[in-house]
Amino acid sequence: MILEYFQMVDRIVALDRKAGTIRTSCQVPTQSPVFVGHFPGFPRLPGALMIETMAQTGGWLVLAQLKFAKMPFLTRVESAKLRRFVEPGETLDGAATLTHDGSGFAVIESVISTGGQKVASAEIRYVVGPFPNDTIRAAMVFKAREIGFPEDCLHAE
Template sequence: MRWIWIDRFVAFESGRSARAVKALSHAEDLFADHFPGYPIMPAPLMLEGLAQTGGILVGEARDFREKVVLAKVPTAKFHREVFPGRLLTYDAEILTLREEGAAVLGKIWLDSELIVEAEIFFAHLDQSRSQQLFGDQNFVFSGELKNLLGLARKVSSHPSS
């Protein structure tokens, strides 16, 4: 099972930046267990949504010639907890884009308040290396993430949407 932590893109500038949102519903399974009686959004899942936003941006920037995988998160600062019923905004900006990978600056906002800052590194796996490790399946950009990418491209081509 693959979890998607993006509901939709609201801005997308190919090769530069992307903005996506995630509405945190009280009905999401994660809030039943994290933590009972005091439901909060787990920090790693917030970071995952930011990585998904940045990963789609990086993959699209290179026309999906390689698989994009999360390599490391050298820095991440969390400024506060987030409760259900709120809307997260993920901002991702490409800092560097090279043959072997990319660095992305990510920020998560709650209304106008900055709640997370992170630097995320992605690695590009060329076709021969990724086939050795994972076979033919494009495990990164499939299913729902591919649908979100299509929506991101629509946002990119119609910025007033």
């Protein structure tokens, strides 16, 4: 994770497009400017970034479903629970399941845990639309390859 760049997912551990499931690995850095303010003398991963981690985990799954033809944009976080603090240096395991593949939108259930203990969970919804421009699409394809996104999910049929 590079918190200040909103790069939350380090690696895709497993992605099953047919089953609509994904697992990711997210290493919380030991140091980050984010921890300077959150909180002084008590560094903890902000809850907003836990939600972002769940949203990005699910986002990669939706991108796989779409085979990169379109892009998901976060629209709604429902029933979010932040169960405990996350400290610098911890490894978060992300998991998401596609619960609804709508026309122009998608819904996932996402969980992050550490050491088998659930840290946070939420239902997350996305609107699905065209990539805003070629630059962002190219950057996301590059990032996808970097984190182990399946090559066969990178191209629309």
